[in-house]
Amino acid sequence: MPGRIPKRPPLPEEELLAPGHRACAGCGSALCLRLCMKALGPDTVVVMPTGCMEVTTTPYPETAWEVPWIHVAFENAAAVASGVEAALKALDKKDDVTVAVFAGDGGTVDIGFQALSGMLERGHDVVYVCYDNEAYMNTGVQRSGATPMFAVTTTTPAGRRWKGEFRPKKDAPRIAAAHDIPYVATACVSHPQDLVKKVQKAKEIEGPAYVHVLCPCPPGWGYDSSETVEIGELAVDTGMWMLYEIEEGEFRLTYKPRERKPVEEYLKRQKRFSHLTEEEIQRIQRMVDERWEELEKEGSTTD
Amino acid sequence: MGEVHVVNGNYSAAEAVKAVDVDVIAAYPITPQTPVVEYLSEFVANGELDAEFIHVESEHSAISAVVGASATGVRVFTATASQGLALMHEVLFIASGMRLPIVMTVANRALSAPINIWCDHSDTMAQRDTSWIQLYCESNQEIYDTVIQAYRIAENEDVLLPVMVCYDGFTLSHTLEPVEFEPEDEIREFVGEFEPIHCKLDPEEPMTLGPVGGPDSYMEFKKMQHEAMKEALKVIPEVNSEFEKRFGRSYGDGLIEPYNVDDADVVIIAMGSVCGTIKHVIDEHRSDVGLIKVKAFRPFPGDDIRRLIEGKDAVVTIDRAHSYGSMPPLWTDVKAHAPDVEVSSTIAGLGGRDIRVEDILEVIEVAEKGEGTDEPVWINVNV
Numbered sequence: 001m002p003g004r005i006p007k008r009p010p011l012p013e014e015e016l017l018a019p020g021h022r023a024c025a026g027c028g029s030a031l032c033l034r035l036c037m038k039a040l041g042p043d044t045v046v047v048m049p050t051g052c053m054e055v056t057t058t059p060y061p062e063t064a065w066e067v068p069w070i071h072v073a074f075e076n077a078a079a080v081a082s083g084v085e086a087a088l089k090a091l092d093k094k095d096d097v098t099v100a101v102f103a104g105d106g107g108t109v110d111i112g113f114q115a116l117s118g119m120l121e122r123g124h125d126v127v128y129v130c131y132d133n134e135a136y137m138n139t140g141v142q143r144s145g146a147t148p149m150f151a152v153t154t155t156t157p158a159g160r161r162w163k164g165e166f167r168p169k170k171d172a173p174r175i176a177a178a179h180d181i182p183y184v185a186t187a188c189v190s191h192p193q194d195l196v197k198k199v200q201k202a203k204e205i206e207g208p209a210y211v212h213v214l215c216p217c218p219p220g221w222g223y224d225s226s227e228t229v230e231i232g233e234l235a236v237d238t239g240m241w242m243l244y245e246i247e248e249g250e251f252r253l254t255y256k257p258r259e260r261k262p263v264e265e266y267l268k269r270q271k272r273f274s275h276l277t278e279e280e281i282q283r284i285q286r287m288v289d290e291r292w293e294e295l296e297k298e299g300s301t302t303d
Numbered sequence: 304m305g306e307v308h309v310v311n312g313n314y315s316a317a318e319a320v321k322a323v324d325v326d327v328i329a330a331y332p333i334t335p336q337t338p339v340v341e342y343l344s345e346f347v348a349n350g351e352l353d354a355e356f357i358h359v360e361s362e363h364s365a366i367s368a369v370v371g372a373s374a375t376g377v378r379v380f381t382a383t384a385s386q387g388l389a390l391m392h393e394v395l396f397i398a399s400g401m402r403l404p405i406v407m408t409v410a411n412r413a414l415s416a417p418i419n420i421w422c423d424h425s426d427t428m429a430q431r432d433t434s435w436i437q438l439y440c441e442s443n444q445e446i447y448d449t450v451i452q453a454y455r456i457a458e459n460e461d462v463l464l465p466v467m468v469c470y471d472g473f474t475l476s477h478t479l480e481p482v483e484f485e486p487e488d489e490i491r492e493f494v495g496e497f498e499p500i501h502c503k504l505d506p507e508e509p510m511t512l513g514p515v516g517g518p519d520s521y522m523e524f525k526k527m528q529h530e531a532m533k534e535a536l537k538v539i540p541e542v543n544s545e546f547e548k549r550f551g552r553s554y555g556d557g558l559i560e561p562y563n564v565d566d567a568d569v570v571i572i573a574m575g576s577v578c579g580t581i582k583h584v585i586d587e588h589r590s591d592v593g594l595i596k597v598k599a600f601r602p603f604p605g606d607d608i609r610r611l612i613e614g615k616d617a618v619v620t621i622d623r624a625h626s627y628g629s630m631p632p633l634w635t636d637v638k639a640h641a642p643d644v645e646v647s648s649t650i651a652g653l654g655g656r657d658i659r660v661e662d663i664l665e666v667i668e669v670a671e672k673g674e675g676t677d678e679p680v681w682i683n684v685n686v
Contacts, residue, residue, distance in 0.1 A: 043506045047371065060520050063511035068504040071513035072370050072397050079364035083329060083371025083379075084504060086355035090326035090377050097506055115367070118360035 011038040011196060014066075021064035022056040026225025028215035028232065029053050029131040031189045033102050036129055036213075039199035042067055044098045045084055049077035049107035052138040053131065075111040077101045078119035081126045098127060098203050105132040105146035108212075109172045120179040120208045127202045128210050130172065133217035141220045145170040148240075149287065150280055151272045153220075158275040168287060176210035177246045183209040185245035185254075189216070190232025194243055194254055201245075214241045222271020234266040239288045242295075251298065263288055305483040305550070312475035315443040315482050316382065316408045316468070317342035319450035321352045322490035326377035326497075329357035329368035333387040334420045335472035336410040340382060362387035366394040366407075373403040374512055376499035378454065381405070384472060385412035385426045392430065398465045399434035399528060401513060402501060404457035405465040407435075408450060410476040411575065411623075413654040421655020422472040424575065427600075428624035428632045430467070434528045436535055437601040439574045440470040441554075443480040448552055449598075451490055455542045460500050461534040471576040473655065485550055493549055532602040539599055558604040560596040561611055567593025569670050570612050572637055573621040574600065577651075577658050581621075584663045592667055597633065605640025612637075612644050619647040619670035621658070622679070631679055647675035651682035658682070 016037035023030040029052055037044070046069045048054045054071050057064040072080045081101045088094045103112055108130040119126060135153045136142040143153040143165055150164040158164045177184040183205045187195040195213060202209030216232050218225040235241040236255065240263055243255040263285045267273040276284075310318070317339050320328070328347070330340045346352035355372075359365045362383050369379040383391060388409055398405050409427050413419040427437060436456060440446045446468065453466040470476060502512050516524055536558065543557025554560050560578075563585050564570055569592045571581055578596040585592050595611055597604075612618045622631035629635070634648035647670045652658040662682050669680045 045375070045504045045506070055515050058511050058514035060514040060516045063514060065511050066509060068506055068509045069511045070371065070374055070504055072367055072401075073393055076363060076367035076394065079329075079359060079367035080371035082357055082359070082364070083327060083368030083373075084375050086327045086329070086357050086368070087372035087375035087377040087379075090355050090372075091375070114360060115364050118364055121360075122358060 012041070014042070016042060016066045017057065018064045018066055022059065023052065024219055024225065026218045026228045028189045028217055028228045029104070029133055031228065032129070032131045032195070032213045032215045035189070035192050035195055036100070036102065036199050037067070039196045040098055040100055040127065040203055043096055044100050045070070047077050047081040047084060047099065047101045049103045049112055050074040050138070051104035051107050052133070053102060053104070055138060074107055076115050077103045077107060077112055078115040078126070078128065081128070082119050082122065082124045085124045085126055094125065099125070100127040100129065102129050102131060104138070105130060105134060106136045106144040109145040109170045117179065120176060120181050120210065123207050125206055126208055127199065128208065129199065130210070130212045131215045132212060133215045133220055134169070135220055137217050137220045146172065149284060150276055152275060153272070163280065164272070164275065173210065173212040180249070181208045181210060182206070183245070183247055185211045186214070186241070186243055187211060188214040188232045188236050188241055188243060190229045190236060191243060191255065198245060220272070222274070223269055227269070231266070231269060234261070234269065237261045238263045238266040239292055240266050253295070260292070305485040307481050307483050309479050309481050310443060311338070311477050311479055312443045312446050312470050313338035313410065313477070314342055315446040316450055316470070317346065318484055319447045320380045321346050322485070322487045323378065323451055323454050323494045324352070324491055325354050325380045327355045327357065327369065327372035327379045328381065329359050329365045329372070330381050331359050331362045331365045331383070331387060333362070333384050335412055335476040336382050336384040336387070336408070338476070339408060339410070362390040363394065366391040366398065369405050370394060370398050370401065370403060373405050374401065374502060374504050376503040376505065378497040379405055380407070382408040384410045385414055388426045388430060389414060392433070395430055395433035395435060397513070400524065402463040402531070403465060404454070404463055406450065406453045406457055406468065407465065408468045408470065410472040411469050412472040419654040420472070422474050422623070423653045423655065424469070424623040425653070427467060427469045431601060431632060434464060434532070435601065436464050436466040436532070436599070438466065438468050438599055439597065440468065440475065441576055441578045441596060443475055444482045444552065445554060446470050446475065447482055447484065448546065448550070448554070451494060452542045452546055452557070454494050456535060456538055458497060459538045462531050462538050463501065464528070464531050464535065469575070474576040489549070493546070536602045536604060554598055555596065558599040559607055560598055562594040562596065563590070564593035564595060564611050567591060568616040569593070569667055570595060570615050570618045571621060571666060571670070572597060572608065572618065572633065574633065575623065577621060577623070580658060580660065581663055584660055588660070588664065589667060603636050603640070605636060608637055609641040609644070612641060617647065617670035617673070618644055619649060619666055619675070621666055622648065622650050623652045625650055625679070634679070645673060645676055647673065648679040649675055649682050650679045656683060
């Protein structure tokens with residue numbers, strides 16, 4: 001729908017995440033980081049915890065990063081970023097340099113959650129981006145707190161007793177927002193303009209900003225590597241994933257599908273949901289419907 | 304000339320940190336270290352120290368934040384003890400592996416269980432192999448002097464390793480002693496401005512820090528860390544003697560401090576505040592006994608110790624920690640460097656149990672009887 005998307009200046013051609021890294025073909029997370037770097041620009045220090053994007057971009061003595069970059073451990077990216085930000089303040093360089101974290105869902109909603117909460121609560125001026133591929137993909141698709149209900153992973157297989165993941169996805173952006181930080185947003189790599197705009201906003205806002213980006217993963221979710229953007233679009237158009245922002249406490253949808261497609265259209269395209277019965281699909285549909293009804297009651301608007 | 308103040312060990316550490324003018328402090332309170340964090344907060348709050356203070360939510364984040372800050376090119380400080388140090392464990396390897404000149408003080412305290420807030424060396428001994436330099440102090444003056452020297456050692460370009468300054472919880476951390484504080488401008492001149500040498504997160508010159516090191520490169524990095532430790536064996540005495548020239552105080556050669564060893568038949572090897580008690584025993588009761596105070600546990604000055612104990616009638620170590628199911632750490636290191644010397648092993652003062660004069664006399668007796676050479680003798684224990 002080209003008419004609905006306002007015109008924006010083209011993104012910089014410069015690639016700050018250089019090609020040649022070792023991510024899989026069709027990697028949604030690599031696409032996410034590439035777009036984020038276009039939004040953030042070269043005066044950025046990137047902090048990353050252990051994860052897919054860390055191991056695939058920095059095999060010594062090579063690196064895909066054209067900006068200063070640091071990895072320390074798995075659960076502490078937000079704490080490391082706090083230290084980098086404090087040091088930049090001490091050096092009087094804070095106004096010229098952005099500190100950004102790119103962390104996977106495991107490094108964010110599970111093992112890195114305490115450090116993230118501390119960083120948000122203390123108010124560090126850091127852009128924290130969670131690239132969410134909904135499981136521990138780096139170690140071979142184990143469930144995380146961000147794995148959606150009924151998704152099969154190697155630690156939540158479907159069998160006679162188990163039906164994939166037991167519980168709905170942890171609502172990390174809402175928890176981030178509960179810290180009363182100036183900016184929280186969700187995005188999806190299938191909607192690059194929306195993503196870039198949000199990351200730019202996150203950069204401009206003083207104080208902590210949290211951007212949670214859904215990043216489809218071909219090997220982990222079980223679809224062809226040419227379909228990443230399409231799968232992302234289906235996640236958004238079925239309402240399985242919402243695009244919104246919370247600015248100074250004000251919730252606002254940034255994209256509302258004219259008519260939500262049935263979730264089945266999203267689920268049936270992925271091997272991780274191929275075991276679902278009609279009943280389970282309907283259960284997911286009800287969860288999604290209820291979530292949207294709640295939103296509508298809140299009187300949310302879109303642009 | 305400095306000014307003498309009567310202060311506890313934690314204050315002594317905080318005063319040194321202020322004197323070297325650190326840029327970023329990240330710390331989390333834990334007994335018996337807590338007052339260090341409080342004193343530094345006060346200094347920053349009053350504007351006496353111009354530093355960024357990060358009120359982290361755990362020790363894991365404390366060490367992680369100072370790693371991030373140090374990698375950005377500023378001078379940093381953190382402090383902890385016991386469980387807090389154990390929680391930092393993972394990141395300690397990374398701080399040294401990234402060759403960051405971080406300085407941390409540890410108010411030595413026992414590890415749970417049972418939970419115990421009093422002194423022993425279990426906490427720092429458990430971090431022995433993290434590739435941090437470990438310096439142990441006997442007095443509050445030594446804490447002040449060692450923290451200042453620690454920055455010179457850590458930031459030396461042949462070393463570039465983090466330094467842990469260890470002092471006994473309560474025995475030093477909460478006990479008042481007269482300490483001479485030097486004028487801050489002189490300390491700052493002695494320590495110098497911090498210039499990041501090998502790494503800095505700066506968009507002007509982008510670097511990738513903490514990459515993946517596979518089987519083709521990992522071992523080289525690790526061997527270089529060992530070489531840096533060996534360099535520290537040279538640098539620590541240099542800094543010690545330069546400090547002595549300037550401020551008139553030294554601690555042996557900075558690595559070990561022998562006391563009455565030349566004239567002694569029996570030599571005790573020990574670390575930390577118990578060395579004060581041992582010196583008292585030597586002075587008042589046993590002039591035939593000598594002491595080797597081990598100040599640097601990592602790097603371990605094993606050859607120097609071997610030369611001093613060879614030919615003695617009896618040698619004994621006092622460990623305030625244990626390696627359960629084997630021999631305790633100080634004894635093990637001494638024996639590794641002096642395999643031909645009979646060395647008795649004693650364990651004393653775990654979990655804050657007092658090490659009294661009569662306990663030191665018992666340690667000497669163990670050595671004279673040649674006991675404890677293949678199984679440690681536990682001093683003043685009721686099981």
